[in-house]
Amino acid sequence: MQALRSDEQIREVNTRYHDVAASGYDRKWGIDFGPTGRAQVLAKARKGLGARLDHGFARALEVGAGTGYFGLHLTQAGFIAELTCTDISAGMLEALGANAGRLGLETVQTVRADAERLPFADRSFDLVLGHAILHHLPDLDRAFGEFRRVLRPGGRILFAGEPSSLGDRIARLPKRAALLAAPLWRRALGAAPIDTPDDQQQPAAGAHRLEAEVDIHTFTPGQLERLARGAGLVDVDVRGEELLANWFGWFNRGLEATAADTDVPWWWRQYAFRGYLCLQKLDRAALEPHLPTGLFYNLLLTGGRPEDS
Numbered sequence: 001m002q003a004l005r006s007d008e009q010i011r012e013v014n015t016r017y018h019d020v021a022a023s024g025y026d027r028k029w030g031i032d033f034g035p036t037g038r039a040q041v042l043a044k045a046r047k048g049l050g051a052r053l054d055h056g057f058a059r060a061l062e063v064g065a066g067t068g069y070f071g072l073h074l075t076q077a078g079f080i081a082e083l084t085c086t087d088i089s090a091g092m093l094e095a096l097g098a099n100a101g102r103l104g105l106e107t108v109q110t111v112r113a114d115a116e117r118l119p120f121a122d123r124s125f126d127l128v129l130g131h132a133i134l135h136h137l138p139d140l141d142r143a144f145g146e147f148r149r150v151l152r153p154g155g156r157i158l159f160a161g162e163p164s165s166l167g168d169r170i171a172r173l174p175k176r177a178a179l180l181a182a183p184l185w186r187r188a189l190g191a192a193p194i195d196t197p198d199d200q201q202q203p204a205a206g207a208h209r210l211e212a213e214v215d216i217h218t219f220t221p222g223q224l225e226r227l228a229r230g231a232g233l234v235d236v237d238v239r240g241e242e243l244l245a246n247w248f249g250w251f252n253r254g255l256e257a258t259a260a261d262t263d264v265p266w267w268w269r270q271y272a273f274r275g276y277l278c279l280q281k282l283d284r285a286a287l288e289p290h291l292p293t294g295l296f297y298n299l300l301l302t303g304g305r306p307e308d309s
């Protein structure tokens, strides 16, 4: 059984794991800084911000920005004028800086910071955003208190890509199915199984095993809503996204994780990526409007600081 970790240890493991993961992060998660990735991010931002997105945001803060997937796309598309990206991992921020440089985004600032202790003045930002970050934070009440503090009155929050408790439990099925199907799949592709490296000799591999230890929460829609309201935010809304796309994605990722990267052919990656995008469209059009929020894998949270606060 895994030993209980203190909040400080969770932050330390997050830093160590993400520092190691940084250089291969975009490749591992299929992060794309071209038009496809941008369309994905804009669809999520529009879902959460609606028409407010078109007015744009003068100053935005991204927490747990990683390599920049969310904020860089919104900045490149012209919806954010000045973006400050924070993360607890220096390695991730270094990768983000390189991505911003390649995209020619000179106004993007990076600041290494814990999401629960933001080194910014009160009321500094029009938008506080994050993608796949809340489930790593040990003290969520404290973090939401910080988000509200640094928001100007009338400012908005947008958090996407948070795992739902039920969606996460359902996703164990395709993950298990992938493990069962993996030997057949590798044989069909002529791919060799990856060895299990020795942590002593390959510290990077040891850090990758920490993956299970950095994901410390899943959420019900009600829990996310209570966190935002508890911090004094209003106009709070939680939406669910991705069901079929997610099962398909976890199944394929589960297969791919059992083979060396170089043995997975280009056409397979294309099939996995394109298939995921098609199912995402199907989820959006046919399932999201009708099924309960908590059934979906990803939750998207929005809210705002009251004008008179």
Ligand SMILES: C[S@@+](CC[C@H](N)C(=O)[O-])C[C@H]1O[C@@H](n2cnc3c(N)ncnc32)[C@H](O)[C@@H]1O
Pocket: 011, 014, 015, 018, 063, 064, 065, 066, 067, 068, 069, 070, 086, 087, 088, 089, 092, 113, 114, 115, 116, 130, 131, 132, 133, 136, 137, 138, 161
């Ligand atoms: C799953 S990654 C998501 C990165 C990026 N937002 C994306 O969507 O690709 C989570 C990020 O949160 C960062 N993180 C973890 N704990 C944090 C904390 N306490 N404060 C700030 N960032 C943290 C990690 O270093 C990592 O970059």
